Amino acid sequence: MRVIAAMSGGVDSAVAAARAVEAGHEVIGVHLALSSNPQKYRSGARGCCTVEDSHDARRAADVVGIPFYIWDMAEEFHEGVVENFLSEYAAGRTPNPCLRCNEKIKFAAVLDRARAMGFDGVVTGHYARTREGANGKTLHRAIDNSKDQSYVLSVLTVEQIAGAIFPLGDTEKVDIRKEAATRGLSVANKPDSHDICFVPSGDNAGWLHERLGSEVGPIVDQDGKEIGQHKGAYTYTIGQRKGLGLSVPTLDGSPRFVLKIEPKTNTVVVGSREELAITTMYGENPVWCGPAVTQTPQEGFVQIRAHGQPLPCTYYLFDNRLVATLQDPLLGLATGQAMAIYDGDRVVGSATVCETKA
Amino acid sequence: MSVYLDHAATTPMVDAAIVAMTKQLGKLGNPSSLHTPGRSARKDIEQAREVLARVVDCAPSEIIFTASGTEANNTALKGLFWKSRAEGKNVVVISAVEHHAIIDPAAWLGEHEGAEVIEIQVNKNGVIDLKQLGDLIKTRGDEIAFISIMHANNETGVIQPIAQVTALAREGSIPVHCDAVQSFGKVSLSFAGLGLSALTLSAHKIGGPLGIGVLVFQRGVEIPALLHGGGQEREIRSGTLNAPAIVAFAAAAQQAIPSSQIASLRDLLIAGIKQAIPDAYINGEGEKLPGIVNATFPGTESDTLLLLLDAQGIAASTGSACSAGVQRPSHVLLAMGHSDKSARSSLRFSLGTQTTREEIEETLNVLPQVIERARAANLR
Numbered sequence: 074m075r076v077i078a079a080m081s082g083g084v085d086s087a088v089a090a091a092r093a094v095e096a097g098h099e100v101i102g103v104h105l106a107l108s109s110n111p112q113k114y115r116s117g118a119r120g121c122c123t124v125e126d127s128h129d130a131r132r133a134a135d136v137v138g139i140p141f142y143i144w145d146m147a148e149e150f151h152e153g154v155v156e157n158f159l160s161e162y163a164a165g166r167t168p169n170p171c172l173r174c175n176e177k178i179k180f181a182a183v184l185d186r187a188r189a190m191g192f193d194g195v196v197t198g199h200y201a202r203t204r205e206g207a208n209g210k211t212l213h214r215a216i217d218n219s220k221d222q223s224y225v226l227s228v229l230t231v232e233q234i235a236g237a238i239f240p241l242g243d244t245e246k247v248d249i250r251k252e253a254a255t256r257g258l259s260v261a262n263k264p265d266s267h268d269i270c271f272v273p274s275g276d277n278a279g280w281l282h283e284r285l286g287s288e289v290g291p292i293v294d295q296d297g298k299e300i301g302q303h304k305g306a307y308t309y310t311i312g313q314r315k316g317l318g319l320s321v322p323t324l325d326g327s328p329r330f331v332l333k334i335e336p337k338t339n340t341v342v343v344g345s346r347e348e349l350a351i352t353t354m355y356g357e358n359p360v361w362c363g364p365a366v367t368q369t370p371q372e373g374f375v376q377i378r379a380h381g382q383p384l385p386c387t388y389y390l391f392d393n394r395l396v397a398t399l400q401d402p403l404l405g406l407a408t409g410q411a412m413a414i415y416d417g418d419r420v421v422g423s424a425t426v427c428e429t430k431a
Numbered sequence: 432m433s434v435y436l437d438h439a440a441t442t443p444m445v446d447a448a449i450v451a452m453t454k455q456l457g458k459l460g461n462p463s464s465l466h467t468p469g470r471s472a473r474k475d476i477e478q479a480r481e482v483l484a485r486v487v488d489c490a491p492s493e494i495i496f497t498a499s500g501t502e503a504n505n506t507a508l509k510g511l512f513w514k515s516r517a518e519g520k521n522v523v524v525i526s527a528v529e530h531h532a533i534i535d536p537a538a539w540l541g542e543h544e545g546a547e548v549i550e551i552q553v554n555k556n557g558v559i560d561l562k563q564l565g566d567l568i569k570t571r572g573d574e575i576a577f578i579s580i581m582h583a584n585n586e587t588g589v590i591q592p593i594a595q596v597t598a599l600a601r602e603g604s605i606p607v608h609c610d611a612v613q614s615f616g617k618v619s620l621s622f623a624g625l626g627l628s629a630l631t632l633s634a635h636k637i638g639g640p641l642g643i644g645v646l647v648f649q650r651g652v653e654i655p656a657l658l659h660g661g662g663q664e665r666e667i668r669s670g671t672l673n674a675p676a677i678v679a680f681a682a683a684a685q686q687a688i689p690s691s692q693i694a695s696l697r698d699l700l701i702a703g704i705k706q707a708i709p710d711a712y713i714n715g716e717g718e719k720l721p722g723i724v725n726a727t728f729p730g731t732e733s734d735t736l737l738l739l740l741d742a743q744g745i746a747a748s749t750g751s752a753c754s755a756g757v758q759r760p761s762h763v764l765l766a767m768g769h770s771d772k773s774a775r776s777s778l779r780f781s782l783g784t785q786t787t788r789e790e791i792e793e794t795l796n797v798l799p800q801v802i803e804r805a806r807a808a809n810l811r
């Protein structure tokens with residue numbers, strides 16, 4: 074096949090490109106420039122898309138022996154990921170930008186463009202696996218559980234999965250680093266990037282404050298009594314305990330948690346740990362990575378964070394919303410996060426959490 | 432088949448230059464040394480200097496060797512500015528379509544040295560507005576430190592009316608620098624005839640090696656240097672001279688003769704483009720270099736075009752600078768009235784003495800399919 078290898082400048086995508094070449098594909102390396110105003114250097118594990126990263130990607134492509142280009146996706150990234158991130162926070166939800174980037178950039182803008190240019194698919198360094206089945210390609214967890222990235226890929230449609238190649242899913246991360254060193258890739262020891270790439274300082278709250286303002290609002294308890302103030306409801310996440318700065322203690326001295334964020338009134342509602350507990354979650358805009366979920370309840374697992382635990386649940390579709398009822402109650406679930414459904418290690422699909430119930 | 436249509440970026444070295452360079456690499460001697468090997472190296476350099484002086488019609492002592500065209504531009508602009516500032520002049524005049532090796536040092540003078548930078552605008556064909564320049568000289572002539580206008584544009588090949596610029600400048604006794612990196616060796620060029628104060632040349636655009644340039648700088652006028660040291664090159668450019676590159680530059684310059692064959696291949700390419708892609712258009716009409724074709728293909732993005740052409744073995748370019756590897760819309764095309772979008776849909780094909788008819792035919796052969804693909808891939 075003729076494929077585009079998305080090369081971030083990190084070790085994973087470099088090895089993925091090398092493996093794709095070895096698998097016999099005709100590979101062209103592409104680095105996505107996602108910031109119209111990139112920083113020169115990367116500091117520690119923060120961010121990506123610096124000029125230095127694009128240089129690392131180019132050198133990796135040289136070593137692998139493939140052509141290399143830079144694609145400017147800054148506009149698409151800004152619209153599809155950064156603005157979405159801001160508006161979700163402003164609406165009191167907690168978004169996952171990596172997931173949006175896979176959905177809107179890597180496997181949409183890039184894959185569409187690649188296909189139009191005559192390529193068959195896109196290779197990335199994600200830790201996930203695909204399998205050819207009777208009904209097409211399906212998406213599965215990686216062997217390395219601690220690195221598994223199937224969650225942030227759970228927004229891919231069957232069409233997109235058909236064009237996705239993940240050469241690293243069957244290998245442990247430590248072995249990828251060793252392999253990179255053996256292949257002579259200078260990025261073998263480059264630290265992984267962790268934080269949100271477009272917030273290079275790593276200070277999410279500060280970054281949001283700069284863009285969404287710092288309007289003071291009340292922190293209230295379940296009865297609506299004001300017990301404190303905050304500087305922007307959007308910087309809180311449901312389930313959050315630290316950083317509330319409350320001076321009125323609870324009667325029994327137990328800690329308080331964020332229960333609800335009400336962006337319209339700029340209010341943060343807090344309460345006890347017990348009040349956080351939910352058993353049912355509802356997700357909107359579901360995407361299926363294989364056969365669609367139906368009204369008939371199925372047993373499976375739901376995952377609500379990138380490296381979170383899979384939680385046993387019953388899932389089904391109701392009123393075009395994906396519903397998951399948990400076996401055991403869960404403490405704190407922010408709306409805006411993705412609920413990814415698994416059938417064993419297969420990703421069934423996902424939806425954006427829009428409502429929860431105790 | 433591999434097709435190289437990026438001669439405006441750099442050219443293959445001509446045999447005479449390779450021979451001259453490799454021969455010189457085997458020779459010992461610092462040209463500044465007084466002993467026999469030193470004098471021998473010096474002799475080779477002075478011969479090369481005389482050859483270049485003859486080709487560009489200046490005195491040998493006016494040739495200052497630098498390590499690039501970029502360095503020559505920086506030496507000229509900063510030196511001329513510092514000299515004129517001491518006389519109370521701080522206005523720097525350039526055109527809106529200069530190469531970054533002019534725009535950026537001028538901007539630097541603005542940011543750090545108190546220069547006021549004024550850009551002369553161009554019309555839709557990319558030719559400078561002589562009236563704007565004339566009016567500026569009339570009203571503020573005694574404030575102008577220097578004027579720097581390029582001879583031929585690197586993206587479009589459009590040639591500027593330099594003789595008229597120097598004629599206007601002469602009334603105010605304003606020094607004129609000209610970046611002739613693209614035109615040297617391709618159209619006739621006379622330092623003395625144009626009445627210039629300074630002129631920039633670079634070897635790698637005419638079949639010479641990379642990393643050697645020339646600043647032709649008027650005799651009898653001295654400017655502050657950028658590099659201080661051994662006092663070589665009239666103390667305007669210190670540093671041990673790069674004899675192998677210098678002799679190769681001269682060898683290439685001797686061979687560089689304006690060629691009509693390139694122009695006819697260019698016309699073949701233009702006609703073919705217009706026929707195959709009816710809505711494509713060529714940027715810059717009028718007097719131009721023989722080897723540059725800048726075309727806009729509506730509905731495409733240049734980086735997609737470059738990738739698809741490269742995959743077919745065809746090396747072309749946008750001709751504009753990129754920042755961090757990302758193509759920016761060309762300031763030259765924007766100055767000529769393009770929108771961001773149409774500027775981003777443009778490509779430069781540049782031909783050289785080695786370009787063959789087969790290369791042009793091959794390019795025209797693959798172009799329709801490449802344009803079609805690029806249009807499909809343009810999702811914006």
Ligand SMILES: Cc1ncc(COP(=O)(O)O)c(C=O)c1O
Nearest residue numbers: 499500501530532585612613633
């Ligand atoms: C018009 C013009 N000026 C200056 C330069 C820079 O010359 P050099 O590459 O020798 O630094 C170039 C080459 O890209 C050019 O086209």
